[in-house]
Amino acid sequence: MGIGEALALASAATWAVGVILARQLGSTLPPLALNLLKNGLVLSVLAPIALWLYAGQWPQLPTADLLLVLLSGVLGIAIADTLYFRALNELGAGRMGIIGNLYSPLVLLMGYVWLQERLGVQQWLGFGLVALGVLLVTRPSANGERTSGHTLRGVLIGMTAIALMAVAVVMVKRVLEQQPLLWVTLLRLLGAVVGLAAIAWLPAMRRWVAFSPRNVAWPRLVAAALVGQGLSMLCWLGGYKYTSASVAAVLNESASVFLVVLAAVWLREPLGRRGVVGVALTFGGIACMLLGRTSP
Template identity: 55%
Template sequence: MGIGEALSIGSALAWAGGVVIYTRLGRTLPPLHLNLFKNLLVFAMVVPTVLLVEGARWPALGAGAIALALASGAIGIALADTLYFRALNTLGAGHMGVIGNLYSPLVIVLSFAFLGERLDALQIVGFVLVMSGVGLVSRHDADRPLDRAALRRGVLLGAAAIALMAVAIVMIKRTLEQQPLLWVVAIRLAGAILGMLATFALGRHALLPRGVTLTRGEVGLLLAAAFLGQYLSMILWLGGYKFTEASVASILNESASVFIVLLAWLFLREPLDRRRIAGVGCTLAGLACMLLS
């Protein structure tokens, strides 16, 4: 297993832990505010990390690379994450995994078209197994009843979020390969925060949600979710795309759906039946194919 593959799987696990925590916070904070607060927290974590690891010297980033990183943050975090949280509140943690089925196919298509990447035979087998497993563990059923309108709204929001995430990562793949990882993470986050502030200004939203107060425990959850689901996950996620092909990283990222289902079963008491257990096994077999190729 190469460093890129290891980082991609680690990112999936960290993201899954964050999603489960965000599910609990979503019951208190509106999605737009939740996204802004966690991005501000993560930026406060990333900046000291950059200065500690890379130093205060500005990297040799051209205007084009900076613009791409800022745009990637605005698209892939400010907009996509807000839509994702809204879909998460509607569908639940376990069922959001089905929407994630769109992610790696979209990245593969975009990488084929714009990066010239190709999958070999064993990787294609791994892709099929992973997607089959994810489909098994996250298929919508009657354990969380949803009316048709709510289901349609959640699916559309989730699909839009995943599509924007795919576009945002492919557009900075070359920048990631050529530039310091942590600086790209920091600039991308700055783009996300600027995008969020613009959304608040244009929509005339109050920066602090009315009638919402967080307990000490909820503040702790927000910090934990920001650290796991964004700070750690984002560094590992972008590191995976830096050190391996975007197509491969995206398929390994799909294991997040399995981790979400397992963690949702452990901590949120969402159902885990034989079908989902079979899906976990199928996904792990697919990951093995990807790592052995």
């Protein structure tokens, strides 16, 4: 296992911890406020570290690459993470973890189109198994009953969030290969925070950022930001820097293993037989993708 694969797995573990913490924060913080606070905190920590490590030397990015990285932050963090937290509040961590398994097939497809990373027969089979697993878990029960958080709206919001995350990372893959990891991470965060602040400034959105500071578990928020956002993002982008997008995406899917287990143990969220079958299908698909992967 190379450094890229190790970073992709580390990203999965830290992301799962962050999602569980964010799920617990969702009762006191609206998704937009949670996303803005988390990313603002990480930016305030990473910026001094980057300036110290690089002695104030700014990265030499062409204007087009700089705009691409900033746009990636707006799409993949400002918009996608806000939608993700919204869906997380409706669906719970376990089911959202299953929907997240759509991520690797999407990255594989985009890598094929934009990065010329070729898909084999086993990878296409894996795509089908993952999609089937997601549909099984998110389909309403036969008697038409749904739990209060398990709604079609939450599923659609969650899928949109995952799609935007996939687009955002594939679009900066080539920039990541050529530029320092920390600078790219910092610039994506800057784009995200500016985008979130602009969205929060809109009169129609201000009610979505209102919260009572006294009701917020600040130590938990700091942990969610530094572990589930900052450390996870560094590892996540590092995985894409040092290995192919398809391999990194497949290994990122191990996040749902951590997420389902943590949701069951930590949050006492029941998964049920359908969820178990859905997990089995999706991870069978992941195995097919990993066995059928090609070199970068």
